[in-house]
Amino acid sequence: MAESQPKVGTVAWVDLTVADAPKVRDFYKKVIGWEPSPVKMGDYDDYNMVAPSTEKPAAGICHARGGNAKIPAQWMVYVTVKDLEGSIKTCEKMGGKVVVRLGKTMCIIQDPAGAVMGLMQSS
Secondary structure, eight states: OOOSSOOTEEEEEEEEEEEOHHHHHHHHHHHHHHEEEHHHSSSSSSEEEETTTTTSEEEEEEESSSGTTTSSSEEEOOOOOHHHHHHHHHHHHOEEEEEEEEEHHHHHHOOOOOEEEEEEEEO
């Protein structure tokens, strides 16, 4: 995850969850020039992809394992919300649904049109 968390209502992070994270990691390393920085996830690594000439992660590439197993294989935008539980209730009330919970402070929702995005509670 990015080091400083953006304000409520703004994009906090972008990542991609796929079955073969090393293959996709290497693809973006060659196509964009991102340098992978391993992030320990128990018995495997996910990756922060660091922008060229910086030390700042630009995005993440994750394995579709564990809590991430149900995340669609697409670039996922995570937006910061003040109250995750409140946002989930409103989402469902407005015709959306939770695709997957990612711990106590994150989830992926689907809007009534079928589009998905991540929500991340501000700290």
